[in-house]
């Protein structure tokens with residue numbers, strides 16, 4: 001096992017032991033970050049019934065209307081290298097996928113880098129933010145948003161979003177969903193720590209982009225063919241060479 005991951009092993013067995021459950025907040029990721037700075041133990045969790053300024057990746061907003069979604073942020077106190085953050089988001093995405101898949105009949109997939117989708121519609125997203133000092137990470141905030149009870153989305157995302165309710169799930173208890181995600185994330189993180197190179201094979205059966213045509217932002221085109229250990233997307237380019245892309249460099253064609 002790599003030294004920078006060893007610290008994680010000791011800390012994850014008690015994920016969710018300290019929890020703050022809020023009626024309404026701006027962003028649970030911000031709350032978790034403040035709590036981490038105050039000294040929150042690793043595995044501490046912030047959950048909110050509503051967020052007024054929920055954040056997604058690339059500065060996008062994330063809608064969390066009261067009572068409708070799971071908005072949860074987990075503090076991981078660790079000194080992993082900053083390069084470990086992208087695969088950690090995939091590990092979290094797989095845990096969320098598993099909990100959702102247990103509640104619906106449809107196939108649920110992880111869409112690199114960190115969406116959970118049913119068909120072409122997004123049901124959950126993961127936002128991993130690290131407090132980085134030099135190349136090291138002091139703590140990581142893993143933010144998870146799942147659309148649970150929403151039946152009407154804002155116009156901008158109405159055609160691209162779905163929820164557990166819209167997919168016919170009977171079990172819409174957000175506490176149980178959170179507990180399932182935490183339990184599974186804990187186990188998956190342990191496995192990933194022990195064997196970081198196993199992540200690609202774990203993702204493969206659930207990989208929404210596998211074998212999909214994609215375009216890189218420099219115009220090159222190819223077929224997505226899994227992930228590298230560092231979380232980059234492997235793309236078999238049309239000229240036969242392999243490109244490795246980071247988030248934001250790739251669009252599905």
Ligand code: BTN
Pocket residue numbers: 026027028029030051053054055056057058060062064070071072073114115124125126127143144145146
């Ligand atoms: C994305 O798909 O772009 C990531 C969405 C992450 C949303 C969650 S909800 C809980 C946590 N708090 C936030 O402000 N964002 C994350």
